[in-house]
Amino acid sequence: xxxxxxxxxxxxxxxxxxxxxxxIGKAGVxxxxxxxxxxNTTLQELDIASxxxxxxxxxxxxxxxKLNTTLRTLNLASNKICNSGxxxxxxxxxxxx
Numbered sequence: 511x512x513x514x515x516x517x518x519x520x521x522x523x524x525x526x527x528x529x530x531x532x533x534i535g536k537a538g539v540x541x542x543x544x545x546x547x548x549x550n551t552t553l554q555e556l557d558i559a560s561x562x563x564x565x566x567x568x569x570x571x572x573x574x575x576k577l578n579t580t581l582r583t584l585n586l587a588s589n590k591i592c593n594s595g596x597x598x599x600x601x602x603x604x605x606x607x
Contacts, residue, residue, distance in 0.1 A: 511538035515545040518553075525552055530559040530585065536567035547574035547581065557585040568595030572602035579606070 511534050518524060527546075534542070539558060546553065563571075568591045575581070591599075 512541050515541045519545040519549045521550060522552055524550070526555040526557075527553060528557040529561065530557045532561060534558065534561045534563070536563050536570070539563045539567040540570040543570040543574035547571070547578045551580055554580055555583040556581060557583075559585045559587040559589065561589055563589045563591070565592055565595035565598070567591075569598045572598035575599070575602040576605050 511532075518527070529542075532538075539561065542558070547556075561567075563586075567589065568586070571584075571586075575584075586599075
């Protein structure tokens with residue numbers, strides 16, 4: 511995941527990225543959040559469904575979403591995100607709009 515995230519960090523053409531069912535986990539989503547979501551300025555859709563990111567992964571995403579202005583669609587289905595993870599994401603989305 512680290513190599514892919516680093517390669518995508520400065521990509522200027524990618525608009526949609528599907529990483530569903532790749533078992534990236536919370537460590538992988540942390541790297542994705544701190545590289546791609548904070549640096550990439552073209553990504554509009556991200557599908558990371560079924561990756562077991564949990565609340566810790568949701569928190570990493572939330573921190574990145576506070577700064578990201580291009581992402582419009584985010585699929586987080588089947589990631590074992592509970593109330594605290596949803597709360598992190600809701601606060602980030604509210605701050606971003």
